[in-house]
Each structure stands twice: as C-alpha cells, then as structure tokens.
Amino acid sequence: MHSVHKILIFHVLTCFGGNALGSEIIKGTKTTDKSMLYMASIQNHSGHVCGGFLVSEDFVVTAAHCDNLNPTSVVLGTHNLKNVDNKTMRYSVRKCKHPSFVKTSSGNDIMLLKLSRKARPSKKVPLKPIKLPSHKQHLKEKKLCLVAGWGYTRTNGTVVDELQVVDVPIIDLKKCQRMWHNALPANVICAGGYDTNKGFCQGDSGGPLVCNGKTAVGVVSFNSNYNCNYPDVPNVYTDLSKFLPWMKKILKKENSQQRQQVQSAADIMHALHGFLLFHLLTCLGLHALGSEIINGKKVPENLMLYMASVQNNEGQHVCGGFLINEDFVLTAAHCDDGKPTSVVLGIHNLKKVDNDTMRYSVKTCKHPSYESVSKGDDIMLLKLSKKARLNKRVQLIKLPKNEIKIKDKAKCRVAGWGYTKTGGRAVDVLQVADVSIINPEVCKKEWLKVPSKVQVQLPANVICAGGYGTKKGFCRGDSGGPLVCGGEAVGVVSFNMNGNCDYPNVPNVYTNISKYLPWIKKILKQRNC
Structure with a gap:
C-alpha cells in the first residue's frame, strides 16, 4: 500500500508544474515601493503569468515550467501592474531553459530570460538586481526568508495588481521528503506551507525565495495541487546554489552573443525593413x-x-x-x-x-x-x-x-x-x-x-x-x-x-x-x- 501511495504522489507531482504556475502569496502584505526592486512580472500576450527576478542588467531568473504559457516579455521597475509604462518597463525576452528540464516532478525547474536591452535604473524606473549565492548553501531549519509575487491571496482567489510579500520558515529537507513521501526531485528547498498559513499558491511560480534580505536562494516551483490552505506538505523551491555553474555559463556566453546579434539586427533593419514589417x-x-x-x-x-x-x-x-x-x-x-x-x-x-x-x-x-x-x-x-x-x-x-x-x-x-x-x-x-x-x-x-x-x-x-x-x-x-x-x-x-x-x-x-x-x-x- 505504501508503494502504491508513493506512485500516486509521484504522479500528482507530475502535474505541479502546471498547478503552481504563477503561484501566489498567502497571508502576505504589500511590498514597499523602495524594496525588492529586482522583482519581475513575466507576461504573455494576455498578461501576467509568472514571477521572476533580475540578476543582472541582461537576465531575469524564473521557473522552467513558466514556459508552458509562452512568456514573451517581462515588466521591471513597478510593484503595481496597473502602472506599467511599456516603453520603459517592458522588455521582450529570449528563453534559456535548463537543458535537463522535462517536467516539474523531475526537477531542474529553472530558466533564464535574456532581455532585449539592458535593464538600467532611473528615477522613474527603479531597478536593482538581486545577488545570487556565491557557493552551495545549507539553510538552517526555521530560518525566516521572504517570498513575493502578484498571485492569488487565497485558494480559488484572483491575481492582484500590487506586489505581495510574506515571510516563510525554512523546513528541514529530510522532513520535507517524508512529508512528500520521498517523491521530491533533487536540488530543492522547502519553505512555508506546512504547519503555517503562509506561503505561495496560484499566481507567481518563478518568483524568488530571499534569505538575509539580499540573496535569492530559491525559485518558486510547486505546491500541493492548488491547495493554499497548506494542510500537510511544504512548498517547494528550486535550489539556486545547485545551478550556479550553468547560470554563470549562460550569463557570460549569452550576453556576448546577444551583443553581436543586436548590432547585426540594427544593420539588417535598414536593409530589410519590409521583411520586418511582414513579421510585425x-x-x-x-x-x-x-x-x-x-x-x-x-x-x-x-x-x-x-x-x-x-x-x-x-x-x-x-x-x-x-x-x-x-x-x-x-x-x-x-x-x-x-x-x-x-x-x-x-x-x-x-x-x-x-x-x-x-x-x-x-x-x-x-x-x-x-x-x-x-x-x-x-x-x-x-x-x-x-x-x-x-x-x-x-x-x-x-x-x-x-x-x-x-x-x-x-x-x-x-x-x-x-x-x-x-x-x-x-x-x-x-x-x-x-x-x-x-x-x-x-x-x-x-x-x-x-x-x-x-x-x-x-x-x-x-x-x-x-x-x-x-x-x-x-x-x-x-x-x-x-x-x-x-x-x-x-x-x-x-x-x-x-x-x-x-x-x-x-x-x-x-x-x-x-x-x-x-x-x-x-x-x-x-x-x-
């Protein structure tokens, strides 16, 4: 019976990449305008679908399963999605999904989004990239960290316009594995959602788990099947520290390639204006x-x-x-x-x-x-x-x-x-x-x-x-x-x-x-x- 239960849990997990897409913030508060200036709203042509966070002038980090909703742009520099200036705050993106990602239940739920232009702060558009871990990390149990997003604020609710934030405690990984009946993928962090009414739900997958107020340590990945009341299992995040070599390689390589492509695109635009119009x-x-x-x-x-x-x-x-x-x-x-x-x-x-x-x-x-x-x-x-x-x-x-x-x-x-x-x-x-x-x-x-x-x-x-x-x-x-x-x-x-x-x-x-x-x-x- 226990083996069958484990198989069932595994197949429920298979669905979580979808169920958590844009996981929301439960029991949170509005974020002040001067804080969390790295937050990004990942959007498709219908609006907000996921959270993300700025890690350099050229890249935003989010969850790989967010690709399921065809993101085409990110919005930076505002906590209120009703106040978006498309000219200064919206960036089209190129997706760099982790090559080993297949589905959320198998792990590797991480993706980099290459911005169409450099994200530079101004008085009207405040921006500040968040730091990543410098090496593999071990987070102490019960340590309070932050998770933020524009998602629902209750089960079966609706997304919100203003960024919400909540503190969540780190949960021991072995305990988390037991709660999930040993069905968790590798390289994850557990925090919130278990033995607490704080955490995420539908509305902001891809958002950051922030510890010490300045370092992004995790990426929102999945929770338990749309349930924001958190009766039994912790919320799960991708552990950023386990993917540092891959991220550093992409940030360095893609940035160099994109600079060449931008120059090339500028030349082509003058010669092939009609071609670009067709694709418009x-x-x-x-x-x-x-x-x-x-x-x-x-x-x-x-x-x-x-x-x-x-x-x-x-x-x-x-x-x-x-x-x-x-x-x-x-x-x-x-x-x-x-x-x-x-x-x-x-x-x-x-x-x-x-x-x-x-x-x-x-x-x-x-x-x-x-x-x-x-x-x-x-x-x-x-x-x-x-x-x-x-x-x-x-x-x-x-x-x-x-x-x-x-x-x-x-x-x-x-x-x-x-x-x-x-x-x-x-x-x-x-x-x-x-x-x-x-x-x-x-x-x-x-x-x-x-x-x-x-x-x-x-x-x-x-x-x-x-x-x-x-x-x-x-x-x-x-x-x-x-x-x-x-x-x-x-x-x-x-x-x-x-x-x-x-x-x-x-x-x-x-x-x-x-x-x-x-x-x-x-x-x-x-x-x-």
Whole structure:
C-alpha cells in the first residue's frame, strides 16, 4: 500500500508544474515601493503569468515550467501592474531553459530570460538586481526568508495588481521528503506551507525565495495541487546554489552573443525593413491573443449560450470560442500558441465554473494551411472529449450555409472575457459589444496607411468590423471568439493593430468562416482531424 501511495504522489507531482504556475502569496502584505526592486512580472500576450527576478542588467531568473504559457516579455521597475509604462518597463525576452528540464516532478525547474536591452535604473524606473549565492548553501531549519509575487491571496482567489510579500520558515529537507513521501526531485528547498498559513499558491511560480534580505536562494516551483490552505506538505523551491555553474555559463556566453546579434539586427533593419514589417503582422495576431471587448456590456445569462472559454492546463482563460455542434468548438488557429487543453461551456461567469459539468478536455484541429496570422487561415476546431449536453445553459450557434457577403455598416456583435481597455485586465463575466461591418476595400486601404516604408497587405478570406472610426471592438483577451451577424457566426476574432484598443486608424480583422465551410464540414462529418 505504501508503494502504491508513493506512485500516486509521484504522479500528482507530475502535474505541479502546471498547478503552481504563477503561484501566489498567502497571508502576505504589500511590498514597499523602495524594496525588492529586482522583482519581475513575466507576461504573455494576455498578461501576467509568472514571477521572476533580475540578476543582472541582461537576465531575469524564473521557473522552467513558466514556459508552458509562452512568456514573451517581462515588466521591471513597478510593484503595481496597473502602472506599467511599456516603453520603459517592458522588455521582450529570449528563453534559456535548463537543458535537463522535462517536467516539474523531475526537477531542474529553472530558466533564464535574456532581455532585449539592458535593464538600467532611473528615477522613474527603479531597478536593482538581486545577488545570487556565491557557493552551495545549507539553510538552517526555521530560518525566516521572504517570498513575493502578484498571485492569488487565497485558494480559488484572483491575481492582484500590487506586489505581495510574506515571510516563510525554512523546513528541514529530510522532513520535507517524508512529508512528500520521498517523491521530491533533487536540488530543492522547502519553505512555508506546512504547519503555517503562509506561503505561495496560484499566481507567481518563478518568483524568488530571499534569505538575509539580499540573496535569492530559491525559485518558486510547486505546491500541493492548488491547495493554499497548506494542510500537510511544504512548498517547494528550486535550489539556486545547485545551478550556479550553468547560470554563470549562460550569463557570460549569452550576453556576448546577444551583443553581436543586436548590432547585426540594427544593420539588417535598414536593409530589410519590409521583411520586418511582414513579421510585425505575424505578431499582431499574438498581440490579440484572447482579444478583449472594448466599451461593451455584460451578456444576460440567457443569451449567447454558445460561448466557450478556451483554457490552458492551469484553468486560465487564453481565448474565446463558440460551440457549433455537440462535438466541436470553433476558435482561432493562433490560440494554439496558448496551449489550450480544455474548454468551459454553459457559464458566463468564469468564477463559477463547475469542472465536473462545464469543463471538456479537447483535441486541437488547426487548419492545415495555417502558418501565421499574417498569412491568414487563422481558424481551428477543438474536438471535445465528450458530447456537450445541450440544455437551457448550453446551445449551438449556426454557421453560414454558403459563402456570404455582408453589407457595409451591418450591425454585428463580438463577445469575450478579455480586457475592457488598453492596459487593462481580463474580466470574469462575459462582455458583448456592437460593431459595424467595414467595406473590405476600405479596410485594405486603411491598413495600407499604417506608417511604414513597405505596404502592409491583409491576408485573404477576412472580414473587417469595428475598431475604425469607433470606440467599440476587441483587444487583448478573446481571440477566437465569434463575430455574430443575424444570429449566425460569420467571423472568428483574429487580430487588431498591435494590441492598441484605442482604435486610432485601422479596423479589427476576423477570419471569414464562410470561406472555410468545406473544411469545417469535412472535420465535423468524420468527427476527427
């Protein structure tokens, strides 16, 4: 029986890389503005996903399992994520994951993020790298250290905007191994979460364990299966001192290589401006990942019952979608970048999800011609693990029966759980906004006016609506959601102008569903892909 128990614990641990992603701070307090100036918010195109910490002008350290949510940038120099200046505080990153990392249960849960430019402090952007251990360490039991993050503050809570910090006691490693039934990976530290109500939970994996007020000794790795009440087992951190040779090698090697690449990139930019413009459009779909609804309103409980929240293995909303038959949800192909594993149906409030009756695991069926948003074909079917039971809370939406041409200025609707303003955050309750169809030729001309030396061409088979000459449309938070006209889903949210929700110049762009009816019908008929 004991052996079986140990195996079960091991397999639970296998899930922890996901369960702890962005582990939060429990029973903590707000961090003062002048302290912990090394803290970093690791973000993807939908917002904060993990914590991290600045260790040099060029590198941030975080957890390797944070790569599961496709981080693309870090924010430095602020403790309040509502006050982010993208020009001075946001840095795009290159990922350097530990080569031996496979999954959290196997250890080596550490990753370096190479910044796109040097992180230098200023009056408006205070920064100060934190020291790493100089050699392998032995931490005394019950020694109080600090852990910080922007994550939840209670079980089943929500992330916070202001950085929280809490003190946690070091727990003897042998005792920790016993508590975890000898299933822990090597090279870890245990602190908090056991015999205390302080520690981390969902919201800030990758954040630092800081001892002596100035040295980062650990990286937040995992806890016990979403449980922030800490009834039985300690929280687990990657021991930084065991990875010093690898980190020093990367910091020295990558820094040298990046300097050469930056110079090379500067030369290429002048010669291949058009090439870079093309890839700018590729990024546009990603900027819209989970594009949000701007100037919308809450959807009544009895309407839009086909709406689906497409989620990753953390149960985090990454995209919108819509139910088109009992077996399939339709969404955008670029939503696959968010690694969707399930959809939630039958609820407009994502705080009230019943996993047993509302969550369906999925198989992705991406359009075979899809390469990037800039090239079009941004459409994907999600095959449900079981038939969706249609009832008063779950209904289908119709698709066009053949290719359509929608009249200019026709009033349609777009819905989602995304941000409600530029620089905002996702919402829990489904929002909807009215948008007007824009003439395709006008749309093409407006996109051609985007300031550049090379004209920007829209992909084929798209519809334009909202975002141009109006304050209504989508932004970050619900790519993959439907454009609904006359009770039919005619489009799939694809991209907008580089994450800009103020809509100064160009229309929002949707994939035209009617152009893909043969492919959709084929997949639905064979019930597989």
